[in-house]
Amino acid sequence: MESVIAILPLLIKMAVIVAVLLLLPMPLTWLERKIAGHIQQRPGPMRVGWHGVLQPVADAIKLLTKEDHIPAEADRLLFKIAPIVALVPPFVVFVAIPFGEPVQMFGTEVTLSLSNMNVGLLFILAVSGIGVFGIILAGWASNSKYAVLGSLRSIAQMISYEIPMGFSVIGVVMLAGSMNLFDIVARQDGLWNIVYQPIGFFVFFVAGLAEAQRIPFDLPEAEGDLGAGYHTEYSGIRFSFFMLAEYLVVVVLAILNVILFFGGWQGTPPLVNPILWFFLKVGFFIWVFMWFRFTFPRYRYDQLMTIGWKVLLPLSLVNILVSGFFMF
Amino acid sequence: MARTMTNKSGWIGKVFFLDLLHGLSLTLRYMFARTVTHMYPDHEKWIPYSRHRGHHFIKTNDEGDVNCVACELCSKICPCDCIIVIPFEDAKGNRRPQVFDIDLARCLYCGLCEDACPADAIKLGQEYEISATTTEALVVHLEDLIAAPGKAENGGQVMPAKLITPDKTALKKTGKDTRTHSVTVEGTLKAAEGYDWWQRIRK
Numbered sequence: 344m345e346s347v348i349a350i351l352p353l354l355i356k357m358a359v360i361v362a363v364l365l366l367l368p369m370p371l372t373w374l375e376r377k378i379a380g381h382i383q384q385r386p387g388p389m390r391v392g393w394h395g396v397l398q399p400v401a402d403a404i405k406l407l408t409k410e411d412h413i414p415a416e417a418d419r420l421l422f423k424i425a426p427i428v429a430l431v432p433p434f435v436v437f438v439a440i441p442f443g444e445p446v447q448m449f450g451t452e453v454t455l456s457l458s459n460m461n462v463g464l465l466f467i468l469a470v471s472g473i474g475v476f477g478i479i480l481a482g483w484a485s486n487s488k489y490a491v492l493g494s495l496r497s498i499a500q501m502i503s504y505e506i507p508m509g510f511s512v513i514g515v516v517m518l519a520g521s522m523n524l525f526d527i528v529a530r531q532d533g534l535w536n537i538v539y540q541p542i543g544f545f546v547f548f549v550a551g552l553a554e555a556q557r558i559p560f561d562l563p564e565a566e567g568d569l570g571a572g573y574h575t576e577y578s579g580i581r582f583s584f585f586m587l588a589e590y591l592v593v594v595v596l597a598i599l600n601v602i603l604f605f606g607g608w609q610g611t612p613p614l615v616n617p618i619l620w621f622f623l624k625v626g627f628f629i630w631v632f633m634w635f636r637f638t639f640p641r642y643r644y645d646q647l648m649t650i651g652w653k654v655l656l657p658l659s660l661v662n663i664l665v666s667g668f669f670m671f
Numbered sequence: 672m673a674r675t676m677t678n679k680s681g682w683i684g685k686v687f688f689l690d691l692l693h694g695l696s697l698t699l700r701y702m703f704a705r706t707v708t709h710m711y712p713d714h715e716k717w718i719p720y721s722r723h724r725g726h727h728f729i730k731t732n733d734e735g736d737v738n739c740v741a742c743e744l745c746s747k748i749c750p751c752d753c754i755i756v757i758p759f760e761d762a763k764g765n766r767r768p769q770v771f772d773i774d775l776a777r778c779l780y781c782g783l784c785e786d787a788c789p790a791d792a793i794k795l796g797q798e799y800e801i802s803a804t805t806t807e808a809l810v811v812h813l814e815d816l817i818a819a820p821g822k823a824e825n826g827g828q829v830m831p832a833k834l835i836t837p838d839k840t841a842l843k844k845t846g847k848d849t850r851t852h853s854v855t856v857e858g859t860l861k862a863a864e865g866y867d868w869w870q871r872i873r874k
Contacts (some may be wrong), residue, residue: 381702385708388708635695638698
């Protein structure tokens, strides 16, 4: 019985997080389309509900009722597994992500994270690296040239950008002396890490854009040259799994940017709940990602590789060196 | 972009991504600028300028007769042969059209009929919502032309309007669409209520 009581808060937290994450892409698609519209001086979706707020619901119904089509020559098993493999890592990442200081609730102390692990940052980077498998499987199983090309590009891109991403985070880890995300946030009590690590933030931000395959680094699904890249052959609910994964990766990146460089829930202005403050910052970063998406054109493939290997990797190494000098 | 920003293309511009920042500031400005979309057909409608050449209409005189003297000049000058005029003598002894059919599907809205007309009868008006479910419905007759709206006096603005769909019950009863046009937007034509779209958009 006692073990049940001990495990109950964990189960509730898991249920809440999964429910929120499954519903989160709905407002995000609406927001993305609204931002796209207003950047192009259009109002965006307006017909379904007030200012189109129910548009994602209509889209979801449409996706759910679409024919679930599998190409004749496709590898059926891998084709069915791939969307799930792509969707799981962004969910697993949230195991290690903290949302705020422990709060008092119903007379007990509730930590606002599923697990407080000492290698939280390493865990997040490792798990988000697994996400590429879903894309590889999808591209391969579709048995379509566009899908294979898209997934090949995606593999090369994710592998080359994971290196500068990992290096750029080392500066933050050196400052905090820990890979625990709670410690990293606690370290930013006075000044946020962005002040100490501007280059680290820049490298992490750009590499993050590339990891999430957002414009200007969305070569794996470049509509102009590849149809839709690795999910060309997907339709209906399986396609929406990929969309879900894509939006969750954006959310994860926004959260990581806030935790690592913008002080997490630290530096709260008066009269604002720290947890709300944290989510406001996350929302700001999601908005920035969308703003970038509708501003920049796509990079060419060789430019993408040049930026990754010749600019970001040396920059992140220099950043480690310089922060090392300043610390000793 | 690079060519217009030669002063920023030096190494300082490259290091601080000035051209990228320029693009971002532009889209940020647009994001909070007024949108230029006409909310058509939900609650706005563009009233074209008086020079607009839309659906034809035929003017009537003070006695209620049509101005047309059925000289068939419009029919002859028409480059796509879409006007059929058959004259007859009315009760007052005037030459008037018995049949005046225009095939709107063939018409190219050049306005030559308007130029050729000696009696100030046929004109091209402001109506532009000419859609129908069959090509036959696009052949308009004399009574349609008399009833059609004239040239816009307050053209060049966006007016509050609302969408009017064809009467479904009438459609079921007769088995065919009794109206010429399947979807119409009726604007309230009061000059004070509209706004000048060209003035409002950010240039």
